[in-house]
Amino acid sequence: MASIVRPSLLRQACSAAPTARMLSTRASINASQRIAQPSFVRSAVPTPMKAAAFHASAKRAILPPGPQHVEGTANDPVPVPPAEPTHGSYHWTFERILAAGLIPLTVAPFAAGTQHPVLDATLCASLLIHSHIGFDSMVIDYIPKKRFPKSRALFTWGLRAGTVVVAIGLYEFETNDVGLTEAIKRVWTA
Amino acid sequence: MLAQRIAQQSLRRMAVQRPLATSMAKFASPAAIATNQFIQTRPVATQNMKPNEAYNILVEQRKHRPVSPHLGIYQPQITWYGSALNRITGAICSGGLYVFGAAYLVAPLIGWHLESASLAAAFGSLPLIAKVLIKSSLAFPFTYHCVNGIRHLVWDFGKWFTNKQIQVSGWAAFAVSGLSTAYLALAW
Numbered sequence: 001m002a003s004i005v006r007p008s009l010l011r012q013a014c015s016a017a018p019t020a021r022m023l024s025t026r027a028s029i030n031a032s033q034r035i036a037q038p039s040f041v042r043s044a045v046p047t048p049m050k051a052a053a054f055h056a057s058a059k060r061a062i063l064p065p066g067p068q069h070v071e072g073t074a075n076d077p078v079p080v081p082p083a084e085p086t087h088g089s090y091h092w093t094f095e096r097i098l099a100a101g102l103i104p105l106t107v108a109p110f111a112a113g114t115q116h117p118v119l120d121a122t123l124c125a126s127l128l129i130h131s132h133i134g135f136d137s138m139v140i141d142y143i144p145k146k147r148f149p150k151s152r153a154l155f156t157w158g159l160r161a162g163t164v165v166v167a168i169g170l171y172e173f174e175t176n177d178v179g180l181t182e183a184i185k186r187v188w189t190a
Numbered sequence: 191m192l193a194q195r196i197a198q199q200s201l202r203r204m205a206v207q208r209p210l211a212t213s214m215a216k217f218a219s220p221a222a223i224a225t226n227q228f229i230q231t232r233p234v235a236t237q238n239m240k241p242n243e244a245y246n247i248l249v250e251q252r253k254h255r256p257v258s259p260h261l262g263i264y265q266p267q268i269t270w271y272g273s274a275l276n277r278i279t280g281a282i283c284s285g286g287l288y289v290f291g292a293a294y295l296v297a298p299l300i301g302w303h304l305e306s307a308s309l310a311a312a313f314g315s316l317p318l319i320a321k322v323l324i325k326s327s328l329a330f331p332f333t334y335h336c337v338n339g340i341r342h343l344v345w346d347f348g349k350w351f352t353n354k355q356i357q358v359s360g361w362a363a364f365a366v367s368g369l370s371t372a373y374l375a376l377a378w
Binding site: 062134186 | 245248249252253255257259260261262277280281283284287288290291292293294295305306307309310311313314321325336339340342343346374378
């Protein structure tokens with residue numbers, strides 16, 4: 001600090017006016033001893049209010065922040081979730097292989113007709129697993145576990161139960177009725 | 191450096207109180223400080239808190255943070271509109287499948303008739319315009335999701351991944367899906 005070498009600097013600093021940003025202390029100032037304002041004066045209107053003068057409508061967040069969760073203290077970094085290949089790269093690979101397999105399964109009823117129960121059953125099963133993975137991705141994306149633990153558990157298990165129910169329903173439809181592709185064809189051309 | 195700063199600030203406070211005294215003396219004597227007129231006081235009240243109460247205050251405070259505008263201000267582009275539409279159409283198709291599967295299972299308990307013959311008869315009795323509208327509103331999600339799914343698989347091989355190619359393929363997917371919907375709804 002320069003004030004070590006030049007004591008006159010320290011004297012100037014001592015006689016300078018205390019600024020408003022210093023720690024608030026109970027210091028009594030006589031009216032006669034009050035120091036004049038510095039020549040630079042801050043405007044009475046703060047900057048956010050100046051910006052708000054340009055806004056034509058009220059500020060409304062599309063999605064207001066939901067419940068917040070802080071891991072540890074405010075000074076700890078956000079923990080990185082542990083990496084597991086079953087939920088990571090294996091899941092991704094399985095999802096893409098299934099999606100690629102759905103392409104010929106979807107084209108086949110248009111090409112070879114709708115009267116093939118094994119093909120139909122394979123298509124139904126693949127569609128069901130594909131739908132389950134898709135809905136699961138939506139649940140994971142929109143319901144974070146740390147902020148909505150109960151809703152996340154509810155939707156995860158609700159989706160699993162729904163998939164089982166639909167699997168039974170499609171099996172019944174396949175067995176007792178004509179099958180998914182044939183039914184769609186009959187309704188479509190009705 | 192910090193020590194000099196603190197010394198400077200305390201000297202400033204003393205200059206506020208007794209300017210004549212400090213202009214003559216560079217340092218306040220220990221005796222002067224002992225007279226209790228240079229002690230700084232802070233009129234702030236504190237209270238004891240348990241850690242979980244402090245946590246709750248932090249959580250409440252975080253809800254008042256301003257939310258950075260996102261969906262309301264981002265320029266509409268075929269890239270992210272296409273991605274959102276892919277998810278929405280997938281949810282529509284899968285949601286329909288789930289609803290039908292569950293409804294078919296519980297239909298006998300409620301008294302509904304959801305066999306293919308009943309559905310075909312009910313659909314056939316609708317006016318033509320209703321049939322075309324229903325068919326196109328079912329065909330478009332299906333065809334768009336299929337075409338966009340192929341686009342996604344192409345990206346997974348690393349192809350067509352520049353911004354320009356994604357925009358062109360996005361519009362192409364939309365067009366192919368529209369034409370397929372028209373064909374499926376009108377020609378069948």
